[in-house]
Amino acid sequence: MGVFATATGLGSWPDRNPRAAAEIVVGELGALPHLVELPARGVGADLIGRAAALLIDIALDTTVRGYRMGAGAGAVTRRAAGLLREDLDALEEAFENAGLRGTGHPVKVQAPGPITLAAELELRNGHRAVTDPGAVRELAASLAEGVGAHVGALARRLDAPVVVQFDEPALPAALAGRVPGVTALSPVDPIDEEVALRALDGCVAAAGVEAALHCCAPGVPWALLQRSSIAAVAVDPAVLGRADDEGIATLLEAGRTVQLGVVPAVEPARPPGVAELAAVAAGLVDRIGLARSMLADRVGITPACGLAGATASWARTAIALAGRTAAALAEDPEAVRGDNLHR
Numbered sequence: 001m002g003v004f005a006t007a008t009g010l011g012s013w014p015d016r017n018p019r020a021a022a023e024i025v026v027g028e029l030g031a032l033p034h035l036v037e038l039p040a041r042g043v044g045a046d047l048i049g050r051a052a053a054l055l056i057d058i059a060l061d062t063t064v065r066g067y068r069m070g071a072g073a074g075a076v077t078r079r080a081a082g083l084l085r086e087d088l089d090a091l092e093e094a095f096e097n098a099g100l101r102g103t104g105h106p107v108k109v110q111a112p113g114p115i116t117l118a119a120e121l122e123l124r125n126g127h128r129a130v131t132d133p134g135a136v137r138e139l140a141a142s143l144a145e146g147v148g149a150h151v152g153a154l155a156r157r158l159d160a161p162v163v164v165q166f167d168e169p170a171l172p173a174a175l176a177g178r179v180p181g182v183t184a185l186s187p188v189d190p191i192d193e194e195v196a197l198r199a200l201d202g203c204v205a206a207a208g209v210e211a212a213l214h215c216c217a218p219g220v221p222w223a224l225l226q227r228s229s230i231a232a233v234a235v236d237p238a239v240l241g242r243a244d245d246e247g248i249a250t251l252l253e254a255g256r257t258v259q260l261g262v263v264p265a266v267e268p269a270r271p272p273g274v275a276e277l278a279a280v281a282a283g284l285v286d287r288i289g290l291a292r293s294m295l296a297d298r299v300g301i302t303p304a305c306g307l308a309g310a311t312a313s314w315a316r317t318a319i320a321l322a323g324r325t326a327a328a329l330a331e332d333p334e335a336v337r338g339d340n341l342h343r
């Protein structure tokens with residue numbers, strides 16, 4: 001059973017209080033708690049802003065559209081680093097209070113993937129970093145070094161094994177040439193698949209631990225991911241189609257893990273129960289013709305995406321539902337009713 005074949009969150013969390021968030025995540029996600037991101041705190045606290053605290057020898061600044069590569073470490077980098085320290089302190093305290101230090105209990109950290117980072121960051125001339133092959137290589141190398149240092153530092157803090165999740169929501173768009181340019185007259189060409197593969201594998205190698213890739217967008221590049229060193233892929237079943245079945249099956253049969261975001265990221269009018277969520281996961285495995293044992297050994301359960309847009313109450317409920325659903329699948333996968341996913 002892979003470390004990712006359980007319940008976990010995907011990163012972002014509502015509210016601004018890192019200690020309260022860490023206590024909930026460690027308490028509710030017993031198998032694989034994670035270091036949360038609290039984007040409501042503003043600049044430096046969101047997915048791309050956190051990169052400012054991770055990148056080595058590359059500083060970030062803000063623009064009217066988001067973030068850009070800056071000339072030197074400034075306020076954005078200092079703020080991101082300070083927020084990350086707060087989050088690490090909060091997780092360490094919650095881990096200690098739960099009696100998990102030194103027990104071998106794993107914890108997960110998240111970072112933007114190198115392609116999404118290059119697609120979202122602007123160069124100093126205003127164009128996307130993904131348009132410059134040299135910038136892509138530089139960002140990927142800097143991110144890889146920074147994530148490796150981050151993983152090592154947290155492992156020492158908690159005396160615990162750490163795994164990493166790279167968030168790549170822009171990967172399908174970057175490969176297909178759908179990343180928007182700064183104007184309609186400056187289209188962004190597709191990134192070469194080999195460039196993307198080298199960037200991803202470089203980050204995984206530098207982290208030195210098992211890594212997952214989270215992509216909640218349609219068009220997950222399964223063939224690329226099968227060639228990569230990624231151990232798990234986290235997806236939202238609601239955006240998958242029949243064309244994704246073969247990719248999922250190949251990944252699972254190769255001994256890797258697929259994490260299914262079956263728990264709504266915002267509270268629906270009729271909140272689902274554990275049986276309903278487990279049936280979605282079982283229906284997917286049944287439809288692609290795999291053994292139900294995969295549900296216990298190779299399938300993880302998560303919210304559909306980050307929980308920054310949820311209420312605090314639903315965020316707690318969502319990860320509790322993920323934990324209970326994963327437990328139900330692991331306990332008796334054959335007993336789960338396997339409803340087919342509606343398309």
